[in-house]
Amino acid sequence: MRTVQLSRRRLMIDGKPSLMLSGEVHYFRLDRADWASRLDLLVAAGCDAVATYMPWLVHELPDGSVDLVGRTSPYRDLAGFLELAASRGLSVIARPGPFVMAELKNEGLPFSVYEPGVGSVGWDSTPAPTRDVDYLAPAYLASVKRWYGEVMPLLASRLAPAGGPVVAVQLDNEVGMLSWVTNTPDLGDAAVDDFGAWVRSRHGASAFGLNVDDVDGWRAGVRSPGAGSLALHHELSVFQRDRYARYFAFLRREAESHGVSGVPFLINLHGTGEGRGRTYPIGISQLFPSYSGQPAMTSGSDHYLGDLTVENVADLYVMNAFMAAVHSADQPLTSLEFEAGLGDYGEDLSRQVPPSALALKTRLCVAQGNRLLNYYLFAGGHNPPLDVPVGDGNDRIAFTGERHGFTAPVDPEGQFNPSYPVLASTLADVRSFGDVLADSDEEFDDVVLGFVPDHYLTEYCHPGDDVRRDQVANLERFRGMGPRDVLARSLLLAGFSFPAVNLQSDFTISQVLCLASTPWLSAEVQQRLADHVHAGGRLLLVGALPTQTPEGTPCTVLADALSLAPGDLVNGSPHYFPSVQAAPWTTATAEVRVGVLQPLTLTQPAQPATSAPPATPPHSPAARVTHEVFAADVSSKSPVGVEVHAGDGHALILTCDYPAHLPFWTTLLARLGATPRHTHNATTPGIVLTSTTTPTGTRLLHALNVSPIDQSLVISHQGTPLFEAAEVTLPARTGRILPL
Incomplete structure (x- = not known):
């Protein structure tokens, strides 16, 4: 046993x-x-x-x-x-x-x-193209x-x-x-009626221009929504989460009723x-x-x-x-x-x-x-x-x-x-290393990546809703790892080890919060971010400063707290090539081509550019917000990179898809007070370093070379060379576990 x-x-x-x-x-x-x-x-x-x-x-x-x-x-x-x-x-x-x-x-x-009523029905009453089912259909x-x-x-x-x-x-x-x-939400009669009961409990009988008490009108309106129905799409995806949770609860109850317990x-x-x-x-x-x-x-x-x-x-x-x-x-x-x-x-x-x-x-x-x-x-x-x-x-x-x-x-x-x-x-x-690994936790640098689950509610888009399609495309463009995936990729390849934090729950963190932001972010999350900065937190926001909630309601809670006014996105095309010039302190030596940028307007006077952070940043929550522009659109001269001191906090806002120039990103993090514990002298990107420790202090270094180039490198911890400064050999596409 x-x-x-x-x-x-x-x-x-x-x-x-x-x-x-x-x-x-x-x-x-x-x-x-x-x-x-x-x-x-x-x-x-x-x-x-x-x-x-x-x-x-x-x-x-x-x-x-x-x-x-x-x-x-x-x-x-x-x-x-x-x-x-x-x-x-x-x-x-x-x-x-x-x-x-x-x-x-x-x-x-x-x-x-597959009895009648079990198979799934989607948009416009079209049967699902797969053998999917309504998970909560009584017959199923x-x-x-x-x-x-x-x-x-x-x-x-x-x-x-x-x-x-x-x-x-x-x-x-x-x-x-x-x-x-x-792209087939479950929209059979039972599921749509269930959705109506859900909506009534949260919003009342009238929502999305529909009335849940008008059964035929409700079913037709949900299955074939009009253009720009962002709120309905969002609510439908949140509702599907609840249906999945009910389904899993049913499965677990059934398993346990037959004696399956005592194992995960x-x-x-x-x-x-x-x-x-x-x-x-x-x-x-x-x-x-x-x-x-x-x-x-x-x-x-x-x-x-x-x-x-x-x-x-x-x-x-x-x-x-x-x-x-x-x-x-x-x-x-x-x-x-x-x-x-x-x-x-x-x-x-x-x-x-x-x-x-x-x-x-x-x-x-x-x-x-x-x-x-x-x-x-x-x-x-x-x-x-x-x-x-x-x-x-x-x-x-x-x-x-x-x-x-x-x-x-x-x-x-x-x-x-x-x-x-x-x-x-x-x-x-x-x-x-099995016994050690089984009881180890990863050690992290002074950085955490923000996770917004609602940024991934993009599984459904009515075929006729171009507004929703544009929203999905831009959520996919900016979310998670950042535009072009550069934020997360640069952090990892620059030597940072980092966890993530669910921003849709209350959080208290001391690390630099890195967020790949989209134009859509709920008022609640925007307020949490604003409170985080004003209370002394540090924020690196990359992508787009939010202007709307996921439902499409105008919302600039975060921008207002930072005294910034975000403009419309400027996209590159075969005939237009947006470019950005960053300040010398960022290590930028030339303007760079970007695929998208969002011009910012400072709603308080900008501070003069310097080569170092202000010597005495404001520390009172009531202090005036101050700005320093560190990157701008080459064409319009509009800011796209702004350093903000607000209340007791410090933020860097970068509203473009800046390239993966690793010195640029490490400099931004250093500006906010975060540096990687582990560094190395390899010249070819592709080295990943992290470490783990047991509760009793047994530590391991995990080194990977995902590049196609053989590399030998000296690894340092907080500036001190490890392994008596001996080179660690990492042939192309290999890894090692090294006791510390």
Whole structure:
């Protein structure tokens, strides 16, 4: 018997912090005779757990009965697979759906689920183009109760506290993903009526130019809103968050009613695309109310970034930081689908991911405090036929053909590809520090990145609403990591280690708050930022100074507090090339081309330019706001960079997409009093440094070289060379863990 708990952002096994390394193996895609060899390969690679989907589609028979013990086919013997995993000393991460995706038909749901009223309906009453469902449709929930009534008792009898191998249970999979990627909010009659009740409770019967008591008019107006319906779009997305939270609460209650307790519940977050993590926080935004602060529950990432380079290393870093920003003090980071293999998912040789990417991503994630990594997919297999042909071209359980997981470290036939030995060697290195990493926290510099979940409520846009489409485009342009992703990328590659803070909750921070700001920001968050500065806080705001709330209401609370008046955005084009000149103290030596800028007007007289901050900045909250312009539009001479002293605080406002000139960004942070603890003398960008420490003070330095250039560097801590000033060698695309 083992206890499994989440505490202090640790995964605690029998009261001890643990680092769990897992691989995904689909028993239902393998001959029973091959199960043992795949699990043995998993153990040999350094994993101590196996994860697997448990597809409802596979286990439900045509007569509606469920086979979980292999009485009708060996590939349905879930019980036997769990017993075999236990015999190999492997823990199990159970993923029983209902949805599992995994390239299965209906995303893993049986065909019997799709009764009238279950399928999703979107804008203009158009049926969803996917096999999505209304998660709260009574008929769907009744079917889920039946499935959970079969699979959960089997899992309950094999939980770790009962002496079994199951240490965690994932509820559903990638909830909200299908509606986001197809721009299909759930707008069936029941969902729209539910939305009406929600709106009435918050705003009264009249809202968005509609009346919820006019049922037909309400349904038509929500499904086909007029142009410029920003408030309706925003409210609809917030409402969907609540529906997802209710769905997860239902799943958890059902699981617990069948004895699943004493192990963590997991929620898988979707959102990467095209090798980038820029859209990943959409999944966080959709689902964080479902799990944030919930006991014995945490979220896990699902990321497919391909290679890890200077372009996207900050994506992964910020993904982890934003996940942590909405976790409670007990909820650790995990990764439930950690991309393994070589990336040729289409079998067309259009993409190859070097095995080194797997190693680099592993090193970064464990440095940031991930306590569980599940390598997906570890072993390929074969898709068996459906029991009853449906005439869809292949009549198999999945749409990938007969073979599946052909790019995994272990292919469908059990052969290695080059990622397998890299995985094994990486995990051996990680395991050598395993006890320390399991009980370590990342150490941070005097910088924190602001996270605004509502900036990611962009999953829905009515096809006929150009105003909403423009809003979405500009939110995508400015949010998160900043325009062109330069803010977060520059921080990380300049040597800063930083957490994130959820600005939609009350916060008190002493670090420099870095915010990639958009033209839309709620009055509440604007007021928090204004209070932060006037109370003595430090702020680096990059992008656009907000002028509206997400609903489209004019709002300049923050700008007013800083005595600035933001103008309209000036965009570059094939015939116009906005350019900015920064002051010499920023290290700028020439004007730079930018893609967008927002001119600012100072509503109090500007101070003369200096080469150093004012010797005695004002410290009284009632003190007059003072400005110093440090960057301007070359054409209009309008300020786009302003240093502000307001109350007791200090802010730098930069309203353009300034390039990733690392000395420029480190100088801005130094102006606000923040410098990276770890520095180095490498000349090629691509070095990432961070450190971790245990409660007893055991410290590790994590060094990555994501560039394609071999580098040797002297690393310093607060100006003092480490390792007796010896050079640390980091060949191209490698990393090291170094005791401090």
